[in-house]
Every structure is written in structure tokens, then in C-alpha cells.
Amino acid sequence: MMRYLKLVNFEINRFSKIYLSLLLITLVSQFAGVIIVTNSLLNDARKIMSEEKLSEAAYITNYGGIDFTHIANTLLFQGPIALSAVALIFYIFLIWYRDWFGKNTFIYRLLMLPTSRLSIYLSKATAIFLMVLGLIAWQIIILPMENALFDSRVPEAFLNMEMSSAGIIKFNPVLNLIIPTTFTQFLLSYGIGLMVMAILFTAIMFERSFRIKGIILGLVYCGIAAALFLTPVFAMASDVFYFYPGELVGTLIALGIIVTGISIWLGSWLLKNRVTV
Amino acid sequence: MIEVKKISKNYGRKKILDGVSFTANKGEVTCLIGINGVGKTTTLKAIMGLTPYKGEILIDDQKMTKDSYEKITFIPDAPTMLPQMTVKQAMVFMEDFYTSWNTERANQLMGFFKLKEETPISELSKGNTAKLNLMLGLSLDVDYVLMDEPFSGIDMFSREQIADVFASHLIEDRGVIITTHEIGDIEHLIDKVILLDNGTVLKEFNTEEMREEEGKSVVDVMREVYQS
Amino acid sequence: MNVNTREPVYLQVVRHFKEQIAIGKFVAGQEIPSRRELAASLNINPNTAQKAYKEMEEQGLIHTERNFPSQITTNETVLQAVRQELILAAVDSFVDAIRPINVPVDELLRVVKEKYSEEIREGEEE
Secondary structure, three states, X not given: OHHHHHHHHHHHHHHHHHHHHHHHXXXXXXXXXXXXXXXXXXXXXXXXXXXXXXXXXXXXXXXXXXXXXXXXOOHHHHHHHHHHHHHXXXXXHHHHHHHHOOOOOHHHHHHXXXXXXXXXXXXXXXXXXXXXXXXXXXXXXXXXXXXXXXXXXXXXXXXXXXXXXXXXXXXXXXXXXXXXXXXXXXXXXXXXXXXXHHHHHHHHHHHHHHHHHHHHHHHHHHHXXXXXXXXXXXXXXXXXXXXOHHHHHHHHHHHHHHHHHHHHHHHHHHHHHOOOO | XXXXXXXXXXXXXXXXXXXXXXXXXXXXXXXXXXXXXXXXXXXXXXXXXXXXXXEEEEEOOEOOOHHHHHOEEXXXXXXXXXXXXXXXXXXXXXXXXXXXXXXXXXXXXXXXHOOOOOOEHHHOOHHHHHHHHHHHHHOEOOOEEEEEOOOOOOOHHHHHHHHHHHOOHHHOOOEEEEEEOOOHHHHHHOOEEEEEEOOEEEEEEXXXXXXXXXXXXXXXXXXXXXXX | OOOXXXXXXXXXXHHHHHHHHHOOOOOOOOEOOOHHHHHHHHOOOHHHHHHHHXXXXXXXXXXXXXXXXXXXXXXXXXXXXXXXXXXXXXXXXXXXXXXXXXXXXXXXXXXXXXXXXXXXXXXXXX
16 A cells, blocks of 8 residues: 555656646646736727727627636637646556656566556556646636636726636536536546546557557457447437436446446556566 | 476567476576577566466466565666666665665665766666666565676676676575576676577576586587587 | 686685695685685685585585684695695696607706796796
8 A cells, every 4th residue: 555655656756847837837828818818808898999989888888898708718728728638648648658668668667566566557547637636626726816816907897797716617618527516527527537547548558468459459448448338328319228317327427437447457457467568 | 496387478470488497596696598589588577477478487486476576676688767866766766665675785786886876867878777777676685686688788897897796795695597698707607507599498507517517618508509 | 716617616716725725825724705705706606605615625625613714724634635736736737738749757857947947036036
């Protein structure tokens, strides 16, 4: 157990430079977004007011005011979220392949540690999961600050409404996806995330065990896992079977746990018995 | 004792190991020699559980488990620590994960090889990388040490220093298996030789017995075996 | 010690010791290095050092009392025999080398005497 925790710590440290950069990019880009987008919206408004000789009240009646949803839909705000997501998805692969390739073959050291291969497998999965949660937490922390900055920079007359963080999240599809508002949604979003990671890890283990043949096996495994998980959805779509919404979620959660469990078992088994350094 | 019993392995259609059997005793230096082919390294990886194989390998009558890594270690001929680590950080990593890490021996070896703690691993020469690997491996209180080509591609002075390890207490009482394709520097330092070719054992002998009974050096035997 | 790879290394170590005894570098009763020290100083495997000590023990050249370092024997007969053995071995190989040339014994002895005195003189001058 201690070695597992040390490994998690070690894996996080290895990614820490890039990870801290992602946090910083998110912070800078989103705050810059608040300032730049707000200024540009206000400038546009003033320009229109002077061109069309409108009073503030008349402008707002005709064109509407602004609120944080205008910010949250911009590239400066959503770009770093997308960047972080892509970086972590990429890291699901890199966390394994970086140990095999390059001049320093760290995989020798890793697989010769006096700890179970399952610990090694889980430590990498845990590291990525914690880093995802960390990024979300970061967003939850900085969002109210960005919101406050926005409120302070917009003259009251132009402000449609002071939104709460919960409101911002609710009205933005991207934020709504990464920051679940209900427990069921949390289970679905993050459960599916974990499952996908486990399936990808297992596909990587297939490739590391059987090389070119392994790529095919890995893809086949991804297909089977996806098909198994989505069985109830297919069943409903083809009118074979009907689930009540509660039943559907329950079935998906149960299948998700099964698929994740099989993936972890198979992946760590391959790592223990079939992988070649 | 390490017992390798009829192990076989294929890469695709190519047979790398084809029924290889031998034993390596504790307290002895056993040398796996092969002029061509990759069977030597694969054998060491198989012993360490780093590649699947057919057949059986026993270490002191037991199969390899995770706890065996406190008893047996492998020193590959490539860097095994992260390039961004310093020598010191690599030592801390080992100490963190292995209960068999021996700090006193590590410090001795640091002095012996003249390595510096603050050097980043990415800046080590090939010779010093080999020394770092040896330092990390030999600082574990393990019964068996496997070394892959410890002399290949490094300068003469580093080779001499590494050969000195074999004449020192650093390997005393341990079982050592080393692979090499050139025996020159260490021929008088090894106890047992396994000649491999095309994935099979051509000959297995004790060096002192060979000298005593037939008056032949290891190189003489190699010449006979590989040229026939 | 230069190692000959065609002769058992442990026997070469034994001979090395005998030479040291013959020239007086090791004297009766002197403590000898541990097998670890010997291996390091001669650049041989500690097992070989161990085997050499065992052989010397059997030949009565050294003896070990429990928990004490090994010592050169104090048995004068054994020590004299070592000297004799080395002289004989050297003369044997010399005779083997000179035999095919068929030199008359008197001439050979004269040349040996001259050469040998010269060598010793040069050795003293250096």
C-alpha cells in the first residue's frame, strides 16, 4: 500500500511541470478572457451607442446587456479546458510509452520494483484521475474569482444579471459536462471517464504484449467493451427492450463497473504475465 | 541457486531461445557468452520476469514473485532512471522502494566509481551510466545480481574499474550472472561459462576445472565450439 | 601477478605465495591478507582466493586457527621445501628449453655462471 501511494506521488511528480503549466495557462487565459472580452463588448456597445446616438437604456432595450455566459463561450475561456482535456487524454498513452521509449528505459526499474504489477497499473490510473479532479477543482476555485472580476468591470447598467457560479455552470454545456451538478451525473461523467481510461490502458497492454498483433487485439477489445457497455442503449434504440430512465442509469452503472473491473484485471494480468520489456 | 529449465521463446517466427537449461550458483560468477544473437539478454529478462517464456525458472527452488525483486536484481546496459533525476535522486528512489537498499554500500560504491551525487543522469557518459547502474544494483542486499553486457561500448578505464568489482567484496557470496560477447577482460574472474548459440546451450563448464583438466582457457574453448 | 588463462588461477596464486615465501617477502608465522584483500590486490575472484587458501592449507603452507587471520607456517621443513620446489621448477623449464640445442654441460655451466653473475651485478647496481 505504501509503495502504491509512493508510486502515485512519483507519477504525479513526473507530470508536474506540464500539469502546473496547464493550471497556469487556464488561469491566465481565462482571466485575460474576462478582461479582453469584457472590454471589447463594452467598446462595441459604446461605438454603437455613439453611431446610433442611443442612450444606455435604449441600447440595452435594443441590443440587450451582457453577462458571464458571453465570456464562458469564448475561445480564451474554453480553449484551456480543451487543451487540458487533450493533454490528459494524450497522457493516458504517454504515461506508459514514455517508460519504454527514449534513451532511458525506466520500465526496467518500474517492473523490477518489489510491488505487485497491479499497484503499478493502478498508480498510473490513479495519477491521471487525480490530475483530472485537480483541474476540475482548479476551475471551481477560479470561476467565482473570474465572475467577481467580470461583475466589477461591467457598469451596472450593462449587466444583465449577476450570475452565481452554479448558474454559469448550468448554462454552459462544457462546464456542465466537466462539473456535474447531481450525484448521478457525477457517477456517469467520471465513471465513464474511468472506464474509458481502463479500456485504453488495457488496449495499451495488449499492444505492449503482442506488438502489431496487439494493436488489433486492443482495438477489438475496445470494440467489445464499448458494445457491452452500450447494450442497453442499443436495445432501446432497436425497440427490443424498454428501460425506465432510472433503470437505464442503473444498468449503465452496473455494466460500467463490470467493464472497468474486467479491464483492470485483464490489463494488470497482461502487465504481470505477458508484457515484454 | 538459479535453475533455468528448458526455456524457449519466439519473437514472431524467430526462435530466440530453444530449450535453454543451466544453473547458476550463489557465490559464483556465471558468464553467458554468445557471439551472435539476442538470446543472452532475453535469458536474463526471462529470469527477471520481464518477458514471457515457456519452461520453468526457479530461484532458490521458488518461482519469481514480487518479493523476489528484493533478492535478485538486474543491471541492464541502458539507463534505467529518468534523465531529469540526479544521481542522488536515483538513490533516494531506490531507498524509497527497496527494503534491501544498503546506504553504506551505496556510499562505498559512489566513492569506488567516483560518481557525484549532484550530476544529472542525462549528463552521464556511457561509462558512467554503466557505473551508475552497477552502483544502484549492487547497493541492494540481494543474493543474485544479473548484469547485461557490463563492458560493452565503454572506455578502457571504466572497463577496468568495473572488472575490479568482480575481484572485490561487492560481489562476495552473491550469485552473479553476466552476459558478454567478449570475454577478454574478465576471463580469469569468472567461475562458470555457458556458451549459447542460436538459442541453445552449446557447452557449460567450470573455468578452473577446464584449466586444470584440459589446460584450456575460455577463449580456447570458445574457438573450438564456435568454429566447429 | 600476471594471470595465465590456461592454468588454474588458484594454482597460480599458490605459486605466487611460494615465490613470496622463497624471496622472504613472507616470513614464518606472518599474517597473510584475508581472502577479500587478496582477491582485490591480485585482481582475482574471491572464490578463487578462497580455493587458493584451501589448497595452501592442505599443502601445509599456511594454517588458520579459529577466528584468527591465517598465518604462514612456522614449519621450517615446509618452508625449505618451497624453496627447493621453486628452484627445481625453474631449472626444469630451463633444461626443457636448452635440451634441444645440445650444449655440452661444461660450456652450459660456464655460460650460466657468467650470465647469472652479470644479472646479479646489474641488479645490485640498479
